[in-house]
Amino acid sequence: VDLMQTGGGSVQAGGSLKLSCVHSEDPYNEYYMAWFRQVPGEKREGVAVIGNDGTTTYIEPVKGRFTISKDNAKRTLYLQMNRLKPEDTAMYYCAAEPELRFRGQSENYNLRFDVGSYTHWGQGTQVTVSS
Numbered sequence: 127v128d129l130m131q132t133g134g135g136s137v138q139a140g141g142s143l144k145l146s147c148v149h150s151e152d153p154y155n156e157y158y159m160a161w162f163r164q165v166p167g168e169k170r171e172g173v174a175v176i177g178n179d180g181t182t183t184y185i186e187p188v189k190g191r192f193t194i195s196k197d198n199a200k201r202t203l204y205l206q207m208n209r210l211k212p213e214d215t216a217m218y219y220c221a222a223e224p225e226l227r228f229r230g231q232s233e234n235y236n237l238r239f240d241v242g243s244y245t246h247w248g249q250g251t252q253v254t255v256s257s
Contacts, residue, residue, distance in 0.1 A: 127151050128232030128248040129220050134251035141210050141234060141255070143178045147203040147248050148221030155184075158223050159196060160244060163216035163253075170219065178225040183238055187213075210255045220248040 137143055145190035148185040156178050174194035177182045182194050184186065193206040203220055219242035229235055 127222060129222060129246055131218075131246035131248040131251045134218060134253050136254040136256065137172050137210055138168070139211055139255055139257050142206070142208045143210065143253060144207065145205040145218055145251060145253075149201040149203065149222055152201070156225050158225050158228055158238070158244075160221045160223075160238070161193075161205045162205075162219045162221055162241065163214075164219070164250075165216045170241050172241070173218070175238045176203070177232070179229070181232070183195055183235065185239070198214060207253070210253075212255045212257045214253060215255050216253060217250045219250045222246040232235045 130148045130161055131145065133143060133145040135143060158175060158177055160175040161173045163169045163173050167212045173185055173188055174192055176194045186194060191207065196203045223244045227243060228237060237243055
């Protein structure tokens with residue numbers, strides 16, 4: 127599975143950016159997809175997850191500002207980021223994992239946001255928010 131990311135860049139606080147991630151394989155709709163971010167010297171953290179059924183989950187700091195979505199026909203994952211803050215500055219990565227890993231554990235928040243739950247990763251794209 128290849129994940130190819132586009133988007134990102136630099137923006138002032140309060141601005142918006144949109145990230146995209148194209149997934150190379152079908153059936154795309156049988157994967158959990160996620161966005162993670164990482165600041166140099168810190169652990170990679172989960173930001174948003176979308177299940178194969180379209181259920182979305184967000185970490186608290188981005189709720190109401192970020193929206194994860196996907197287009198199954200285009201095999202593309204998106205992250206719309208609005209009202210960006212300087213603390214959102216990071217390298218952003220998309221990730222994918224067959225839904226089998228999460229089957230029967232739909233309420234397991236930690237599993238969804240665990241770096242180790244995902245096998246396939248995008249190349250990363252930088253998001254920089256200036257104050």
